[in-house]
Amino acid sequence: MPLVAPFRTSFGVETERDVLLVRAATPDGDGWGECVAMSEPLYSPEYADGAADVIARFLAPRLLAAGEVGPLDVARLLEPVRGHRMAKAALETAVLDAWLRARDESFGSYLGAVRDRVPAGVSVGIMDSIPALIDAVAGYLDQGYLRIKLKIEPGWDVEPVRAVRERFGSEVLLQVDANAAYTLADARVLAALDDFDLLLIEQPLAEDDLRQHAELARLLRTPICLDESIESAKDAADALLLGACRIINVKPGRVGGYLEARRIHDLAQAHGAAVWCGGMLETGLGRAANVALAALPGFTLPGDTSASDRYFAQDVTSPFVLEDGHVAVPTGAGLGVEPLPDVLVSLTTSTTWLPA
Ligand code: OSB
Ligand code: MG
Numbered sequence: 519m520p521l522v523a524p525f526r527t528s529f530g531v532e533t534e535r536d537v538l539l540v541r542a543a544t545p546d547g548d549g550w551g552e553c554v555a556m557s558e559p560l561y562s563p564e565y566a567d568g569a570a571d572v573i574a575r576f577l578a579p580r581l582l583a584a585g586e587v588g589p590l591d592v593a594r595l596l597e598p599v600r601g602h603r604m605a606k607a608a609l610e611t612a613v614l615d616a617w618l619r620a621r622d623e624s625f626g627s628y629l630g631a632v633r634d635r636v637p638a639g640v641s642v643g644i645m646d647s648i649p650a651l652i653d654a655v656a657g658y659l660d661q662g663y664l665r666i667k668l669k670i671e672p673g674w675d676v677e678p679v680r681a682v683r684e685r686f687g688s689e690v691l692l693q694v695d696a697n698a699a700y701t702l703a704d705a706r707v708l709a710a711l712d713d714f715d716l717l718l719i720e721q722p723l724a725e726d727d728l729r730q731h732a733e734l735a736r737l738l739r740t741p742i743c744l745d746e747s748i749e750s751a752k753d754a755a756d757a758l759l760l761g762a763c764r765i766i767n768v769k770p771g772r773v774g775g776y777l778e779a780r781r782i783h784d785l786a787q788a789h790g791a792a793v794w795c796g797g798m799l800e801t802g803l804g805r806a807a808n809v810a811l812a813a814l815p816g817f818t819l820p821g822d823t824s825a826s827d828r829y830f831a832q833d834v835t836s837p838f839v840l841e842d843g844h845v846a847v848p849t850g851a852g853l854g855v856e857p858l859p860d861v862l863v864s865l866t867t868s869t870t871w872l873p874a
Contacts, residue, residue, distance in 0.1 A: 519865060521829050525799070526644040528671035528699035529560040535799050535829065537865075538566045539857070540573065542612035549616025550853060552804035553608035554771030561697065561798075562604070562725075562746060562772065569605040570870070577602070577609055578872040589614035593775065603749060603774035610775040611807060619852035625806065626847045626854075629780055631813030635844040639665035639820035640828060641695065641797065644674050648681045655682055662843040665691035665717070665820035671699040675707060679714050688715060691820065695720035698746055702730045705737045717819065718743040718765050731762035741765050745796060749773055751781040758789050765819070769796040770811060771804075779811055787816040795821030802826055802835025806853040809838065813847045834861055 525532045538553040555564040580595050581587050587595065592610040599606075618628055640663040645651040655666055668678055679694060693716050700708060700722045708722055718741045723730050725746035735742050743765035748754050750773055757763050766786055770779040786793045795812035798804070805826065812821045823845050826837035835855040838845050848854025
C-alpha cells in the first residue's frame with residue numbers, strides 16, 4: 519500500500535507498506551489478523567515475507583493439527599517455536615476475531631475497554647528541514663491530534679524539539695522516539711531534552727540495553743518509555759523492576775498478541791506505570807484492534823492510534839477518522855471492521871491457502 523508521504527525513522531525510510539494479512543476460515547465464519555512485520559528486518563528481526571514463511575511452514579501447521587482451536591489455545595500451541603511474535607500475533611488475532619464474531623462480541627468488550635473513543639496521537643517522521651517539520655506538525659495539530667511524537671536520531675534531536683516547542687508552545691503534549699539510535703555515551707545530548715518538558719523519551723538505546731536504560735534513567739528527568747525492548751509481560755516486569763523505564767509502549771504484534779498485550783497492561787497498572795498503544799502503520803484491521811486495546815483503563819497516555827489517512831489515501835477497511843482528536847472504538851462483532859472486497863482484491867499481490 520502506498521503511503522501518503524514517506525515516513526522516515528532512525529532505521530530507514532518507508533514509502534509503502536507491505537502488509538501481510540491472515541484470514542482464519544472457520545465453520546463459524548472468518549477472522550482477520552494483520553501481521554505488523556515490516557518489509558525489512560530493521561525495526562526488529564521479523565519481516566513480512568519471513569513471517570509468511572514461518573506461518574506457512576511452522577505455525578499454521580501446529581494450529582491445523584490441533585483440531586478445534588480457541589483463542590486461548592493459540593499461544594500455547596505455538597510456544598515451542600521460538601520468537602516470531604509478530605507472526606504468532608497475527609494468527610492469534612485471526613482466531614480471536616473469528617471466535618468473537620461467532621459470539622457477536624467486540625474486541626473492546628472482550629479485552630475490557632472502558633471508553634468508547636480514544637485520544638489520538640501522531641508519530642511524525644524525521645524531515646529534511648526544520649521548516650518542513652513545523653509545517654507537518656502544524657497540519658497534524660490543525661487536524662486535531664492531541665499528542666505529537668517526533669522521531670529523533672543523532673543530529674536531529676534537540677533542535678527540532680526546541681523548534682516545535684517554540685512554535686507551538688508548552689501546552690502541546692510532546693514526546694520523542696529514537697528507535698534505539700543512541701548509546702549511553704550520548705547521555706548528555708539526551709539530558710539536554712529535559713529542558714522541553716517531554717512526556718517521555720521512547721527507546722533511546724538498543725533493545726537489549728535494559729541495564730543501560732536503567733543507568734540512563736538516573737541521568738534524565740524525562741521518563742524513559744520502552745518499545746523495542748519489551749517483547750513479553752516478563753520483559754515488562756524486568757524493565758519496570760530494574761528501573762529501565764517508567765512507561766511502556768504496548769504493541770500487540772511485538773509482544774505476540776492482544777492477550778499478552780493485556781497482561782502487560784495489567785502488570786503495569788499493578789506497578790503504577792503508564793502504558794499507551796503503539797502503532798506499526800496498520801491498516802484498518804490492525805488499527806481496529808489497537809483502538810479497542812487503547813480503550814482499557816490503564817492506557818492513560820494518547821497512543822499512536824491515528825486516523826487511517828495519516829498513512830493511507832485508501833485503507834483496506836472503511837477508514838478510521840479523527841473526531842475532536844479522538845478515534846471511535848468499533849462496536850461491531852470481532853474487530854468490527856472487515857476488508858472492503860474490491861480494495862482487498864486490488865491490493866493483493868499473492869494469496870496462500872493453508873493447508874495448500
Ligand atoms: O517505533 O513506534 C515506532 C512505525 C513503525 C515502526 C516503529 C514505530 C513506528 C511509529 C509509527 O512510530 C506508529 C504509527 O503511527 O503507526
Ligand atoms: Mg517506537
